Amino acid sequence: MKLNRIWAMLLKFWYITINRPDRIFDIIYWPVIDLFVWGFASVFIQQVSDVSFLSMFLGGIVLWIFVWRSSQDIAVYVLEDFWGRNLYHQFSSPITLTEHMFSVMLFAFFRSICTFVVLTILAFIMYRFFIFSIAPFIFIAASIAILSLFGWAMGLFVTSLVLRFGQRIQVLAWSSVWIVQPFSCVFYPLSALPTWAVPVAKVLPTTYVFEGLRAIINGNLVNISSLLYSLVLTLIFLVLTSFLIRIAFKHAKSSGLLARGD
Amino acid sequence: MNPIVVKSLKKYFKEKGKTIKAVDNVSFSVKKGEIFGLLGPNGAGKSTTINILTGLLSRDSGSIQILGYEPEENWDYVKNKVNVSTAYYPVTEVLTVKQNLKVYGHLYNVKNLKARINELLSQFELNKISNRKVIKCSTGERTRISLCKGLINNPEVLFLDESTSGLDPDIAEKTRTLIKEYQEKNNTTILFTSHYMYEVEELCKRIAFMSDGKILTIGTSDELKKLIKDQTIEIKVIKNHKDLKKLLKDEGVDILFTEKNTIIFQVTKGSNKTYEILNKIFKAGFKLSHLHINKPTLDDIFIKIARKK
Numbered sequence: 001m002k003l004n005r006i007w008a009m010l011l012k013f014w015y016i017t018i019n020r021p022d023r024i025f026d027i028i029y030w031p032v033i034d035l036f037v038w039g040f041a042s043v044f045i046q047q048v049s050d051v052s053f054l055s056m057f058l059g060g061i062v063l064w065i066f067v068w069r070s071s072q073d074i075a076v077y078v079l080e081d082f083w084g085r086n087l088y089h090q091f092s093s094p095i096t097l098t099e100h101m102f103s104v105m106l107f108a109f110f111r112s113i114c115t116f117v118v119l120t121i122l123a124f125i126m127y128r129f130f131i132f133s134i135a136p137f138i139f140i141a142a143s144i145a146i147l148s149l150f151g152w153a154m155g156l157f158v159t160s161l162v163l164r165f166g167q168r169i170q171v172l173a174w175s176s177v178w179i180v181q182p183f184s185c186v187f188y189p190l191s192a193l194p195t196w197a198v199p200v201a202k203v204l205p206t207t208y209v210f211e212g213l214r215a216i217i218n219g220n221l222v223n224i225s226s227l228l229y230s231l232v233l234t235l236i237f238l239v240l241t242s243f244l245i246r247i248a249f250k251h252a253k254s255s256g257l258l259a260r261g262d
Numbered sequence: 263m264n265p266i267v268v269k270s271l272k273k274y275f276k277e278k279g280k281t282i283k284a285v286d287n288v289s290f291s292v293k294k295g296e297i298f299g300l301l302g303p304n305g306a307g308k309s310t311t312i313n314i315l316t317g318l319l320s321r322d323s324g325s326i327q328i329l330g331y332e333p334e335e336n337w338d339y340v341k342n343k344v345n346v347s348t349a350y351y352p353v354t355e356v357l358t359v360k361q362n363l364k365v366y367g368h369l370y371n372v373k374n375l376k377a378r379i380n381e382l383l384s385q386f387e388l389n390k391i392s393n394r395k396v397i398k399c400s401t402g403e404r405t406r407i408s409l410c411k412g413l414i415n416n417p418e419v420l421f422l423d424e425s426t427s428g429l430d431p432d433i434a435e436k437t438r439t440l441i442k443e444y445q446e447k448n449n450t451t452i453l454f455t456s457h458y459m460y461e462v463e464e465l466c467k468r469i470a471f472m473s474d475g476k477i478l479t480i481g482t483s484d485e486l487k488k489l490i491k492d493q494t495i496e497i498k499v500i501k502n503h504k505d506l507k508k509l510l511k512d513e514g515v516d517i518l519f520t521e522k523n524t525i526i527f528q529v530t531k532g533s534n535k536t537y538e539i540l541n542k543i544f545k546a547g548f549k550l551s552h553l554h555i556n557k558p559t560l561d562d563i564f565i566k567i568a569r570k571k
Contacts, residue, residue, distance in 0.1 A: 002338075008368030012354065015361045019395065081354075088351035089411065092316040093369045094341035250320070256275065259309075259318040 001102060005095045009103030013077055017111075027111055028118050034061050035119055038187075039127050055217045058129045060186040060210060065115045066144055067184075067206060068177050070151025073108035074101070075158040075173035082167050087258055097249050101159070105152045112148060135216045142227055143209045149234045150205050154180065156241035163248035166257060185210050205230040205237070263330050265419050265451040266292040266315070271324035273310055273475075284310040286475035288324070295449040297441075299456070299466030301564060306472040308455040309350075312421045315453070316346050328419060342370060344419045347412030349405050349427040355397035359388055359407050362396060363414060370415035382410040386440065402433040409437065413444065422454045426461060434458075438465060459560035471563065483560060490558035490566075492516075492528045495536065497543070498552035499523050506548055513539055523551070 017023040038061055042053040081087045090100070123129040132140060158172050183197055184206035193201055201207045208230035212223055252258040273285040285307045292298040300308040313319035315326060317337055326333060333340045353362040360379065367375040383389045386406040391399060396407060405426060412420055422441070426434045438461060445452055456462050462469055463483045470480040479486065499506050503523045510517055510527055519526040529535040536555070543550070 002371070004368050004371045008365050011361075011368060012357070012365045015357045015365070016354070019356050019358075019361075084355050085351050086354050088318065088348070089346070089353055089366070092318055092341070092346045093366065094338055094371075095369055096337075253318065253320045256310075256313070256319055259313040 001096070001099050002094075005093075005099045006103045006106070009095065009100060010107055013104065013107040016077070016080060027115050031061065031065055031115050031119050032122065035122055035126070039123070039129075043127065052217050054127060054129060055134045056214055057187055058123050058127060059131060059134055059213050059217065062116065062119050062123065062131050063140075063143055063147060063209065063213065064181070064184075064186050065119065066112045066147035067151040067154070067180070069112035069115055070105070070108045070148050071154035071158070071177045072173060073111055074104050074152065074155025075162065075170075075176075077104045077107065078159045079162060079167065079170055079173055082162065082170075091258055097246070101156065101245065105155070108151070108155065109148055112151075116144075135213060136222065139212065139216060139222050139227075142231075143213065146205055146209055146227070146230050146234050149231075149238055151177075153234065153237035153241045156238070156245045160241065160244040160248035163245065163252040163257065180204060180206065183207070189214060203233065205233040208233075264291040264293050264327075265329050266290075266298075266453060267325075267327040268311070268315070269325045271311065271314065271326065272322045273307075273314060273319065274322055283475040285314070285321075288472075288475070288477050290470050290477060290480060292451055292453055294451055295445070296468065297445060297452040297454055297466045299454050299462040299469040300472055301456070301459070301462055301469055301560070302472035303564070305474075307475040308472055309423055310475075311472075312346070312423045312453065312455065316344070316421055317341065342415065343417060344421070345370070345412045345415055345417040346421040346423065347408045347425045348423040349401075349408065349425055349429075350423070352404055353396055353407060353411050356395060358393050358395050359383070359399070359410075360392045362407065363410060366411050366414050372415055378414065382413060386410050401428045402430065405429055405433070405437060409440070416448065417450060419451045419453070422452060422456075424455055424457065426456065426458070434461070441465065459564055463560055469560070486560060486563055487558045490562050491530055493530075493536070493558060494518060494526055494528050494556045495539075496524065496526045496552065496554040496556065497550055499525075500549040500551050502548060505546075506543065509542065509546060510539070513542065515539060 035058070038057045039054070042057040045053045081090060120131055123131070154177060158176050161169050161172060183193070183201045184204050185193065185201055186206070190198065190201055190207060190211055208226045212226055216222060249258075268291065269289050271285050271288040272283075275282045275284055288307065288311060290298070300311065302308055310319065314321050315328065315333075317333060317340075328340045329343055331340055354365070357365065360383075363379045363382065364375065367379060372378050383392050386409060388403065388406055388410065391403060396404060399407065405428070409425060412422070412425070425441075426437050429437060441452070442465060444450065452465075454462065454466055466483070468480060468482055469486060471478045471486070479489065497506070500523070503520075503525070507517065507520060507525060510525065516528040517525060518528055527539075529539060540553075
């Protein structure tokens with residue numbers, strides 16, 4: 001990997017972001033809406049219950065950002081090249097697929113951090129909720145790492161499909177992450193899921209992060225082995241999707257999709 | 263060592279159960295500092311060939327060498343010394359001209375990038391619009407932007423795929439001059455595709471005619487013109503137009519066009535037929551107001567190939 005090329009791609013994504021208001025707007029719009037809806041709902045529920053719903057819901061919203069942003073940004077910034085028919089110039093340049101994907105992952109992480117900072121500040125102003133006060137810093141940092149890595153894996157998966165089937169499946173770029181969310185137990189415990197959904201939830205690394213968060217909020221210790229298991233699952237997903245995108249890229253080169261960019 | 267060597271290149275696509283031979287056993291090489299033209303009708307395989315050479319498309323078989331390397335062995339080296347410009351695929355449209363050049367400059371690891379960008383912007387008269395988004399630029403401006411991007415790394419090998427397509431004659435002429443000047447100054451090897459024959463004739467030392475994925479012939483413009491065995495003669499007579507038409511028919515001449523007093527006919531080049539026919543016309547007492555013997559052009563060859571004659 002060459003740093004100049006990664007820098008070039010980061011520069012490009014940065015320019016796209018500052019040149020397009022919708023790209024700035026989407027950093028905060030949906031997360032802030034979520035913060036309002038779930039925040040007010042949990043304030044209400046907390047008035048009639050002893051359970052710390054506010055911390056669970058807001059903690060879930062703030063951390064979910066990393067899965068959502070990472071996954072969607074990777075797919076959307078690659079789709080942007082399809083829409084602008086820009087793959088031609090990009091991949092006739094010296095950049096490699098690995099460098100391209102690594103850059104878009106880094107940029108997605110940067111945007112996740114921006115959203116995270118905005119939500120953390122807003123949550124504190126509105127609900128006196130501070131994410132770092134409900135769980136140890138090390139747990140939050142590990143959770144962010146796992147969720148971002150899993151988001152990248154999801155993003156690579158959707159990008160593979162786009163490279164294989166073209167723009168006709170672009171809707172997955174926005175929707176795929178929301179298919180995973182109900183099984184990730186972001187706002188409720190694993191025990192709340194119906195029996196048939198439990199095996200699905202157990203293969204998702206996200207489940208262990210949010211279960212861990214709830215355990216800490218309820219006064220239990222951080223389950224290190226559970227987090228490690230989650231990390232291993234995430235790395236397996238990442239390796240599998242990395243293979244998948246290589247195959248899809250090879251197919252795109254062979255079918256002419258890369259040259260045509262449609 | 264020739265900077266571009268292509269041997270027995272093949273690329274087939276499958277579409278609805280049919281095999282389309284996009285590039286079928288193509289071989290050619292381009293010498294250092296040469297502008298080599300790939301000509302042919304739409305679907306001839308020109309762009310497919312360039313896409314393979316730029317690494318955007320994988321080949322089924324055959325070998326390619328760019329700057330002495332099989333590109334797959336060392337894409338990194340090759341791609342840093344090569345670039346491409348086309349009118350069909352824009353650079354990132356939501357970025358400004360300058361932002362695009364910055365991004366591509368970093369991608370190609372250009373030294374003194376700021377100076378290089380300024381040099382290109384003034385060379386291609388894009389200074390005034392350097393902060394304009396590409397999407398707001400005219401077709402001519404976009405073409406020049408694409409050329410700037412193609413030259414950002416001072417490439418040793420440049421692929422120009424229909425890079426002047428859609429330009430008005432004035433801008434197209436300016437663009438050709440820029441390409442020519444740049445090529446002469448830097449001794450760049452250029453593989454050039456175009457639909458405009460005069461453009462190819464003006465720029466290219468050698469030309470390969472492609473059709474249905476195959477190279478039909480390679481040569482200089484003069485060598486190619488010699489392939490046309492016929493020449494056309496255009497005559498305008500003051501009167502007795504019908505009698506002249508009859509005379510030509512009796513002589514077994516191939517009449518291409520008649521209208522009012524004008525007749526265009528075709529005779530085999532290099533034979534005495536032209537002299538004989540004209541001699542008979544004069545001896546028969548026809549008074550001519552116009553006589554023009556057309557030399558064959560690359561257009562004639564292009565049309566013949568496109569019509570599969």
